[in-house]
Amino acid sequence: MPKLSSILLVDDDPITNFLNQRLLDEMALTEKLLVALNGKEAIALIQENSESATGCPALILLDVNMPVMNGFDFLSAYEQLAVACPQPSVIIMLTTSLHPRDVQRVETLNIAGFLNKPLTKEKVTNILQEHFGTTTAE
Template identity: 75%
Template sequence: MPKLSCILLVDDDPITNFLNQRLLDELELTDKLLIALNGKEAISLLEEHCIERKSCPVLILLDVNMPVMNGFDFLDAYAQLPVAQQSPSVVIMLTTSLHPRDVQRVEQLHIGGFLNKPLTKEKVSDILTQHFGQQLAD
């Protein structure tokens, strides 16, 4: 399976980031993994790394509830970025919140999906199949 050029993890919980990073490393999905603790840091990373399109994350795993800038505010700011800094990223929101208000709000967004935490091998496999036409190597 070809590796994804870059993945961006956005979560305010360092333990969640560590566990997700370990999972993605074990699955050998990418050689370039960026990590942000909130939406504002994520926007800065995109502005920094998306000068060349090949350096842009093709997958963004985004927490909903974060301080400074939450997932919804990130998506608003992301939509304001130049197209070269947004494309061709697939955004998947990860959350522990299944509050109907959040679910309804996510359904109105143009994102790749909404998954309940924790991130698992099976969920990653589904993302790869659905959005990248790839399957995990056994």
């Protein structure tokens, strides 16, 4: 399978971002891995990178609870974006909270999935199989 155009990690925890970045690098899924510490930074990265063919993230891994702009607010802002992406991003929300209120709210959103942290190779493989029709980029 060809590598994904780009992947966007959105999480306010630098350690989580580091570990997820390392996992995705080891799996060799993309040449372009973008990292944002909140939803506002993520929106800015998407806008900045949407002009190039590899700029629109094929996959967005989005934390739910973040300062400045949380995952839910990001999704609202993302839907309003006027960027020319060849196809919509696959958005997977990641959380440490499976609070029934959050789970219920997520079920009403236009996202591809909801996973409990931590991100693992198995979880990424399942995302690739379900949404991109493959298990690895190699």
